[in-house]
Amino acid sequence: MSKKKRSRIGSKLGEAITGWFFISPMLIGFSLFMFGPLVYAFFMSLNEWPLLGDATFIGLDNYQSLANDDTFSKSLINTFIFSAGLVPLNIILAMFLASLLRENFKGIGFFRTAIFVPVVTSLIVWAIVWKYLFASELGFINQFLDLFGIEGPAWLLNVKTAMPAVIFVSVLKNVGLNMILFLTAMQQVPEELYEASELDGASTFRKFRSVTLPLITPTIFLTMIITTIGAMKVFGQIYVMTRGGPVDSTKVLVYYIWETAFRLYEMGYASAIAFVLFFILLIFTILSWVVRKRWVFYEE
Incomplete structure (x- = not known):
């Protein structure tokens, strides 16, 4: 691999890392406060889950x-x-x-x-x-x-x-x-x-x-x-x-x-x-x- 090609790949990789770095606060916030609770709520829907009791898995009942x-x-x-x-x-x-x-x-x-x-x-x-x-x-x-x-x-x-x-x-x-x-x-x-x-x-x-x-x-x-x-x-x-x-x-x-x-x-x-x-x-x-x-x- 030529030096010029390696430099181009390194530049694109650096741009990608920079882009992910800038959007990481939004992704972390979305995962913690939106996607995570959404997945957990779906898990709850598969259980018989009284507010003050233990959950019992019941599938799609x-x-x-x-x-x-x-x-x-x-x-x-x-x-x-x-x-x-x-x-x-x-x-x-x-x-x-x-x-x-x-x-x-x-x-x-x-x-x-x-x-x-x-x-x-x-x-x-x-x-x-x-x-x-x-x-x-x-x-x-x-x-x-x-x-x-x-x-x-x-x-x-x-x-x-x-x-x-x-x-x-x-x-x-x-x-x-x-x-x-x-x-x-x-x-x-x-x-x-x-x-x-x-x-x-x-x-x-x-x-x-x-x-x-x-x-x-x-x-x-x-x-x-x-x-x-x-x-x-x-x-x-x-x-x-x-x-x-x-x-x-x-x-x-x-x-x-x-x-x-x-x-x-x-x-x-x-x-x-x-x-x-x-x-x-x-x-x-x-x-x-x-x-x-x-x-x-x-x-x-």
């Missing part, structure tokens, strides 16, 4: 038990219902607000800030405030309806209204974040395209459908994935506002995981439920990535 668990099935359905209600409302409302606040006008900073404030507000505080607003007799919402002679329901104690109420609160909590993402994307659309469409006599709606919408589809795709994953992992609002009730009508998977682990002390079974949720989110993310080319019309 926990996963088989899920097939006959009516509460698990109900929680899974509730999770999909919550996601199906929250994601479209959040995306549509965020896009509508971004369209309104795209132009500069007096007081626009105030309106943008007011819509974004719930995003940085503590989730627990937000949920507690809305729990009292939805209170049956002394809640502001029912008192306001009473001014018009309308008797408001017990929003959080009624099977028909509890889930819509939680969805409504969740939409208002996070719509500001998606609004900012859409607003940023819309501001990147070249003004020349709007001017050309105006010369062609396009209406406001036609400009949005034919110019704005195709050019912000990468952002729409991103926000849909983020919002859906967040909806599938909802817990705080449920815990504060309904505790999964009434009659399990708002009990979602993450709440059921918490209840199984820290109320029933079945850590192994709770880990199995958690991994089912993990695989659902993994499959959703993979499918979304595969089909993105079908409807993402523009990517930089």
